[in-house]
Amino acid sequence: MAELSDLELLAELGVETTAEPKRALTPLQERIIAGFEDIQRFVAEHGHLPRHGDDRDIFERLYAVRLDRLRSLPEARELLAGLDRDALLDGNGPTAVAPQELGDDALLAELGIAPDAPDDITQLRHVAPRAEKRAAEEIANREKCEDFETFKPQIERVQADLAKGAREAKAVDQTEVTLEEIHPGNFFIVAGQMALIADTSDAFVTEYERKDRRVRVIYDNGTEATMLARSFQKALYRDETARRITALSAGPLFGDVAEPDDLASGTIYVLRSKSAHPYVAEHRELIHKIGVTGQSVAHRVANARNDPTFLLADVEVVAEYQLFNINRSKMEGLIHKALAAARLDLAAGDRFGRTVQPREWFLIPFQAIDDLISKISDGSVTQVRYDPMEARFVPAGT
Template sequence: MAKQFTEEDDALLAELGVEVEAKKVAARTPQEERVIAGFEEIQRFVEEHGHPPQHGEDKNIFERLYAVRLDRLRELGEFRQLLEPIDKDGLLDASGPVATSIDDDIDDEALLAELGVEAETSDITELRHVRSSAEKKAAEEIANRQKCEDFERFKPLFEQVQNEIDTGMRTTRPFERKAEIAPGRFFIVGGQKAYVAEMDEAFLTAQGMTDARLRVIFDNGTESNMLMRSLQRALHKDDAGRRITDSSAGPLFADHTADGDEASGTIYVLRSKSDLPIVKEHRNVLHKIGVTSGKVERRIANAKIDATFLLADVEVVATYELYNINRTKLENLIHRIFDPARLDIEIKDRFGNPVVPREWFLVPFNVVDEAVERIKDGSIKGYVYDPQQARLVERKAG
């Protein structure tokens, strides 16, 4: 049987000038070689900086990349046996914070692109060309934004969306998922409204992720043929990035009950019996306009001791019953329409605390009634209240 040499024997023989046949090492696959090379880069980082790579916007681009890579190596048990013999720092067994600002399915290449780094190679351990974030942003502006030659087609859409936001038919909310990006949808990104006019057929990226080429029109008259994932990243990175909801279908409320309808509340128009000088002077045009889910009689029962009712009894001028409607949104819409005529007054409540009633408006009742009718048929989006003329006037374009 052949003698097995120990490391001490090998050293002794080497001192005596005797060569020992090297032990054969099993050949590694290209993938294993890349994994080892990537892990060794992480080890060199630890040796140089004295700590494992960490996540964070304030960290170096490569440290953030190494941190993501280390997270994955810890998760992938198939490589543990390969790496444990060279893991002198115990990196595979350590644990640390995982990046929270990066998509769960983002790959190293996508991470580098987001950080402003372009890797012109399929091997992410070899970075042959690195551009600064500023250079990349400038290049993207040139490549992705151009004048929209047929913007006149889209301009009315942006105007309509703004009107519908103003009248409460649309709202804005934080962007959440890539699935929200679809043709006909509006977003707010970089302080501009963006309209997804077209979407090409979806495809899978080299990393197995779904993507699609878009035609996005911006309200400043430019357009971009960006990828869906690029728009997704832009919306996530923008603290003010928003999705504009679709417009509500149908009238805001009905004046009768259909089968299956349930009452949602009541708009009430009140007139104050207060002896305050400003009320006495404008009693016929000063109205409180609100929305309640209960009975109006119950809402006004304690008007005398309620500062929002000017600490006085009130007269019910009119009520409008609502069906299947968001009361809060409707009330906000009415108050926005008449905001130029809102009464500016501060009074003390019964405990001496200052109160600023917000639901009193210097508006003739016939104008309130007209506004309700226009809300019913949807035409209110084209009108605003003019205090000088004391009437609703058509909203000026632009």
């Protein structure tokens, strides 16, 4: 009798020898895995599970909600069982939400997907392939922005500024976008949508020994995403239509056009605080910091949350006005003298526990600030003062 090969012997014994085809992952499963990998990276970086709570970073809170949802879904737990090397799904840590049956669209929304149409579940829009995302930490999941109404007026204001020419949308491929510019208050256009950098985490060092941070990005279609600043920078460079939106500008002061031999002297900047202090929160649209700097405004405000002169909070850049051939300190003195009656009595503590009293915050509507800039331009700023009761400038002698 001829000797049987191993495969023939298995066949004789009724054992199926055909290799089981590798199961392809659906787009939904890809997104579940990608979202779980984000949570794993957070745990690796911070040494603990993401936690709930108003005092937590917005990104940590988003991951905590996502982990709760994954724990509550049997199909997600089954899919991730082989990837959960740290037993994140075993129920330890933050309390999980009660399990519930979700349809595909609802599950997509919970895991960071906002489908445009029912059949969009088969497409991965604005998201890099899984392998590329894992290797380079590309743009994270987009989610519905629950507090979009907070950002909508600001976005509409910038859109109006673009329409009337007060701001410009400059091609990214013509000028470098630094990580410093990917900062709260700055606007870009990417993938055809206006994007506002709304918040940022503290800087950290990646496994590649590079400094990075996570940013919260609000899109004009009502969605948001959390991602690495470098990933957002890469997305801008890869998009041939990407644009950087310039800050609001009234052009060079003391002249409509800068002459070739004019020397830049600095920038007047107007800021709003994002402080959670009750008084600031209540009057946020009227409280402005007005100063003059020789640095870029982005660099000046980069460490705002740690600087008592910025009330230890991030800020929104409302406007910038470029100066030419002007003494910066004297210009700042003129501005503060004209606005003296509107100066706010605010205080903040420094890192040594001492009380610091910033002198550049004023209770004044932005329209009046624009009027002030006009008076600086025509040279009449020395002849006026701001009257808080009338909310306008009046002759200095009255």
